[in-house]
Amino acid sequence: MLLRRFTQRVLSLLLLITLAAGPVPLGAQSSAALPGLGDGTTLSPVAERRLGDSIVRHLYRDPDYLPDLILMDYVQSLWQPLLQAARQRGEALPEQEDANAWEILLSRDRTVNAFALPGGYMGLHLGLVGAAQSRAELASVLAHELTHVTQRHIARNMARQNAMGPWVMGALVLGVLAASKGADNAQGANAAIVGSQALAVQSQLNYSRDMEREADRIGFAVLQEAGFSPQGFVDMFAVLQQSGRLTEGGGFPYLRSHPLTTERMADMQSRIGVDAPVQHTSRQTPDPAEDWVPRLMSARAKVLAQPDPQVLAVWFAQARDEGLASQPLAQQAVVLYGATLAAMQVRDWPLALSAFGRLFERCRGNPAALEQARWLGAELALAVGDTARALSLLALPQATGTSPSRTQVLLTAQARIRSGASAQVVGDLRLWLADRPRDAGAWRLVSQAYAALGNQVASVRAEGEISALEQDPAAALDRMRAAQDLARAGKWGPNGPDYVEASIVDSRARTLAALARQQALER
């Protein structure tokens, strides 16, 4: 692969950003004389964002990229309060607010890893979501990575190596990401060689020890301010240690870049003693015993990260085990959720339907878990073509005081497109997109709904909006031009030409042409 050869070639030069891994002992790098903010030596927020855009353009195209509605809602329910808390504490500076994307990209990768990228993007592997057993645990890792962004650690790292152009850094980051995939994902001996070289690269990309300390210290405060139990940090350390023992060697990038030193652990323990109120005031963390959702989401992440049928079969065995009935209800629900989703992966619909029926029963007394069971049931109903059942599961009343979740809105749109109500979907989703123009998942459904209505112009324009959101202006421009051609050919469907839409397509084509030109110049 070109990128990997490129990584090898520039191996001797670098030093820089962040990332996944590197077997570097803490303290091996100098932490002296970090350039400060605003001293002119750091990458500007705008330049950093452009670098981030150029990196995620590749990640969006990665087959492991998984914008799963249900997991994204869960991750956002942790991420948004953290971001808010960072703003309240003055950690996220106004100039960053405009420059940072604040986007999380989920990857099917089953390694336990999370990493901040330039420009406020964050990569999160399903392996980590699967390992975390509480909201506070997962939030503690997000808070740590968020702090790397708000403290501009990436830009400061780059300043240490200002001889290298940002495009070289972008290529390096991508090379390291490609090589840091789990051992099962690597392709043969060549990948292993590149992998070991990539580790050498990464050892240069790691944050300094002071930056890691800062990410722990400020991240801890942000976690608390956001209302999560501060114990999450310590619990997550235990989870990481446990996972590290289970997966020795190559499969554990997060621990390699974030070693659990006794200093780090003692520091957190003492912070809990000193800074944190002992009682459990957390807004974001309901009583952990009653909060089944993190464990259901962990099961979901494990299944989606693990397409191997033999491993999926373990869920079926657990669901069949007679001992399951004597387990706590929460544990039963976790097993049955995993078994339902696993059966869906192997398209064993009778098994999926029977496991789902049992799951639904177990969740009746727990509203938040029942809601998750409903979403899973709606996915299953859509998969077996039972649109009416999907709509009835999605239409059940909302928990009081909450607006419909993105999962509910977008799954409902899917079901309505299947049931021939595409015109309603277009109306609903255009309203939704007016408030959330960056929701690529909604644009995808809008595109499908327009296609079902025979409006090819608007359908192809929506595809263009997705490419633009995935930081690929050249592909987006291509779609807008195709939409212009379709408009000239009169492919508007039975309702005839829409002149407002036509003028939007023209203006988007002009904007994107300028963007694509600018991007070509930067290369």
Ligand SMILES: [Zn+2]
């Ligand atoms: Zn870190």
